[in-house]
Amino acid sequence: MPELPEVETTRRGIEPFALGRKIVRLAVHEPRLRWPVAKKLAHEVRGLRIRAVGRRAKYLLLELDTGTLILHLGMSGSLCVVPATTPRRAHDHVDIVLDSGQTLRFNDPRRFGSLHYTRGVVAEHPLLAKLAPEPFDASFNADYLCRISRKRRVAVKLLLMNSQLVVGVGNIYASEALFRAGIRPKRQARSITRAEAVRLVGAVRTVLRAAIRAGGTTLRDYVDVDGAPGYFSQKLFVYERDGQACRVCATAIRHFNQGQRSSYYCPTCQK
DNA sequence: ATGGGCACCTGGCTGC
DNA sequence: TGCAGCCAGGTGCCCA
Numbered sequence: 001m002p003e004l005p006e007v008e009t010t011r012r013g014i015e016p017f018a019l020g021r022k023i024v025r026l027a028v029h030e031p032r033l034r035w036p037v038a039k040k041l042a043h044e045v046r047g048l049r050i051r052a053v054g055r056r057a058k059y060l061l062l063e064l065d066t067g068t069l070i071l072h073l074g075m076s077g078s079l080c081v082v083p084a085t086t087p088r089r090a091h092d093h094v095d096i097v098l099d100s101g102q103t104l105r106f107n108d109p110r111r112f113g114s115l116h117y118t119r120g121v122v123a124e125h126p127l128l129a130k131l132a133p134e135p136f137d138a139s140f141n142a143d144y145l146c147r148i149s150r151k152r153r154v155a156v157k158l159l160l161m162n163s164q165l166v167v168g169v170g171n172i173y174a175s176e177a178l179f180r181a182g183i184r185p186k187r188q189a190r191s192i193t194r195a196e197a198v199r200l201v202g203a204v205r206t207v208l209r210a211a212i213r214a215g216g217t218t219l220r221d222y223v224d225v226d227g228a229p230g231y232f233s234q235k236l237f238v239y240e241r242d243g244q245a246c247r248v249c250a251t252a253i254r255h256f257n258q259g260q261r262s263s264y265y266c267p268t269c270q271k
Numbered sequence: 272a273t274g275g276g277c278a279c280c281t282g283g284c285t286g287c
Numbered sequence: 288t289g290c291a292g293c294c295a296g297g298t299g300c301c302c303a
Contacts, residue, residue: 002296002297003296003297005296006296032280034279034280034297034298034299058296058297058298072297072298073296073297074279074280074296074297074298075280075295075296075297075298076280076281076282076295076296091281108280108281109280109281109282110279110280110281110282110295110297111279111280111281112279112280112297112298113297127299151273152273152274153273153274154273154274154275158274158275161297161298163297163298170296170297171295171296171297172296173296216296217296218296219295219296220282220283220295220296221282221295221296222296239296259274259275259276260275260276260277261295262294262295
């Protein structure tokens, strides 16, 4: 579920509670996540201090004294800060108990999330090593986009969602960015003109920034650290708005399936 | 190398 | 009311 804005909202939410805190105990109540949580992980991080709370793509990174915890929220995951005495609820899989008496509690009904610990250079971890630039990085620009897409026949929306081109853009924000750039999701990547590439890079950044400002998008179950929803759903132009009037030109928004995912666009605003 | 499809899992909604 | 069927913010992997 969570795309970059939701993960970034979570990062900012836990940072004030986590930074500088020592991990008293890490309890894995359900190790069957996307990959089984390593048995030795809890023992490895016990007593270590959280030196930084970072993010790379959709991964949350808790930098500890001697390594990094790598947490992915999957499709339905969320992280809350609660007093350690708070009773667990369904799908509360991991507790990171801090020396403040609070715990970072990971909840994930679908269990597509993951938790790893690495003592090595985190950027070289197999999950992170092949990731493309961050959308706000200067290296993600129109030249780069043109170069990558030049020979690609794949639909531009699928390319946007490919973490080897740019990270953090999932199904919601790919549709939204393409709307803002005036480009139909079905267009072959190689048909994107330079002017369109300029617009698309700008649109990706604008929509992600706006979504972060709104605390992310809650469609079904995403909540932030305080259990509150994100408000960007009110500002979506096309996502899950099929049949409704385009907010710009009033044409009915259309919907179709693309790569086993739903895509939405305005047939008038997008060419 | 590229692109397409599947798998992993639970819960909520729709329609019979 | 019950239940089958379908859908959902991700992404690694296997195959052609």
